[in-house]
Amino acid sequence: MDEKAISLDPEEYQLMVKQLHFFEESNRALVSIHEKIEKLSHSHNEMFLSHDISKIIMTGVSSLQQLVPTEVCSIFLLDEDGFEFLHKVSVPSVMSEVVQKEVDAQIGSGNFGWAINKGVCVCVPAQVMGEKERSSLRVMLAPLVGKARTIGVAVILFEENQEFFREQTIKLLNLFASLFSLSLENAYLFNDLKQTYFDTVRAVTNSIEARDPYTKGHSDRVGTIAKIIAGELQWDKEEMDLIDWGGMLHDVGKIGVADGILNKPDRLTDDEFRMVKKHPVVGAQILQEIPFLESVIPYIQDHHERFDGEGYPQGLAGTDISIQGRLLAVADTYDAMTSDRPYRKGLSSRMAFQEILRNAGSQFDPDIVEGFERAWLAGRLRLAG
Numbered sequence: 001m002d003e004k005a006i007s008l009d010p011e012e013y014q015l016m017v018k019q020l021h022f023f024e025e026s027n028r029a030l031v032s033i034h035e036k037i038e039k040l041s042h043s044h045n046e047m048f049l050s051h052d053i054s055k056i057i058m059t060g061v062s063s064l065q066q067l068v069p070t071e072v073c074s075i076f077l078l079d080e081d082g083f084e085f086l087h088k089v090s091v092p093s094v095m096s097e098v099v100q101k102e103v104d105a106q107i108g109s110g111n112f113g114w115a116i117n118k119g120v121c122v123c124v125p126a127q128v129m130g131e132k133e134r135s136s137l138r139v140m141l142a143p144l145v146g147k148a149r150t151i152g153v154a155v156i157l158f159e160e161n162q163e164f165f166r167e168q169t170i171k172l173l174n175l176f177a178s179l180f181s182l183s184l185e186n187a188y189l190f191n192d193l194k195q196t197y198f199d200t201v202r203a204v205t206n207s208i209e210a211r212d213p214y215t216k217g218h219s220d221r222v223g224t225i226a227k228i229i230a231g232e233l234q235w236d237k238e239e240m241d242l243i244d245w246g247g248m249l250h251d252v253g254k255i256g257v258a259d260g261i262l263n264k265p266d267r268l269t270d271d272e273f274r275m276v277k278k279h280p281v282v283g284a285q286i287l288q289e290i291p292f293l294e295s296v297i298p299y300i301q302d303h304h305e306r307f308d309g310e311g312y313p314q315g316l317a318g319t320d321i322s323i324q325g326r327l328l329a330v331a332d333t334y335d336a337m338t339s340d341r342p343y344r345k346g347l348s349s350r351m352a353f354q355e356i357l358r359n360a361g362s363q364f365d366p367d368i369v370e371g372f373e374r375a376w377l378a379g380r381l382r383l384a385g
Contacts, residue, residue, distance in 0.1 A: 226330075311329075
C-alpha cells in the first residue's frame with residue numbers, strides 16, 4: 001500500500017503548535033495548582049489549630065504569598081461595633097497606604113459593598129494601582145464570613161494573565177478565603193468561650209474576695225502588676241496571656257479557709273497561719289480538675305515560695321521554684337504591702353519598692369526584681385498598684 005503524504009497548511013500547523021503549547025502549559029498549571037492546594041491545606045491546619053488572631057492572619061497571608069504571585073495581600077477586620085473595616089496587615093507592608101486608597105476607591109464604586117452584602121468574592125480591575133501603566137492589575141475582594149457574622153475582608157491584588165491561568169488563580173484565592181474565614185471564625189468562637197469562662201471564674205474569685213473586704217480587687221491588681229513586670233522581662237504573648245489567669249486564681253485555695261481566720265483583725269496564731277499556708281496546695285488541687293487551666297497551676301502553687309528556700313508550701317529554693325511562682329511572689333507581695341489590712345496601714349509605693357529591692361536574692365528572684373525595678377522607676381507600677 002502506498003503511503004500518502006500528509007500536508008498541512010502553515011497556518012494550521014502554527015495553530016496546532018500553539019494548541020500543544022497551551023495544553024502543556026495547562027497541564028503544568030493543573031499540577032502546580034494541585035500542589036498549591038496541598039500546601040494551602042497544610043497551612044490551614046496550622047491556622048485552624050491556632051486561636052491567636054494575629055498569628056492566623058500572618059500565617060494565612062504568608063502562605064498565600066508563597067502560593068500565588070500577588071502584588072499585595074491585605075486583611076481588613078470588622079471592628080467590634082460592626083461598622084468599620086480596620087486595616088490589620090499588608091504584605092508587603094510598604095503597600096499599606098496604597099491598598100487603603102484602593103479600598104476607598106472600590107467602596108466609592110460600590111464593588112466593596114456589593115461583595116460584603118452578597119458575601120461573595122469580587123474580582124475587578126484595580127482603580128488606584130492600575131490607573132497608570134499597570135492597567136492589567138486586578139483586585140479581589142474576598143469577604144471573610146463566619147457562620148453568623150462577617151469577620152472581615154481579604155484584599156488581594158494580582159496581575160492579570162491568560163484567561164485559563166487567571167481563572168485558576170481566582171479559584172485558588174476563593175479557596176484561600178474560605179479556609180481563612182473558617183480559621184478566623186474558629187478563633188473568634190474559642191476566644192468568646194474563653195472570655196465567658198474567664199468572666200465566670202472572675203465572679204467566683206470576686207465572691208471569695210468579698211469574704212474579706214480588705215482584699216477586694218487584690219487578684220486583679222496582682223495580675224496587672226505581674227504582667228507589667230513580665231513585659232519588662234520580654235515574656236512571650238502566650239505566657240503573658242496566662243498571667244491574667246494566674247493573678248486571678250492565685251488565692252482561689254482560700255475558699256477552704258474559715259471566715260474567722262480570713263477576717264481576723266489581729267495577727268494570726270501559729271495554728272491559724274498553718275491553715276492559711278494550705279491555700280496554695282488547695283488551689284492547685286482545684287485546678288488539677290480543670291485540664292484547660294493546668295498550665296496556670298505553677299502560679300497558684302508556688303507564689304509563696306521564697307528564693308532562699310524558706311517559703312511554703314514545699315520549701316523550694318532558687319530556680320527549683322517555677323518562674324511563674326517567682327514572678328507572682330513579687331507582684332503579690334508588692335500589692336499586699338501597699339494595701340491596708342485590719343491590723344496595719346499599707347506602705348507607700350516607694351517604701352514597698354525599697355522593701356522588694358532589699359529582699360532580692362533572699363525572698364525574691366533577683367532577675368524578677370530587676371524587671372520590677374525597671375517598671376517601678378518608669379512609673380508603671382505606681383499607677384497599677
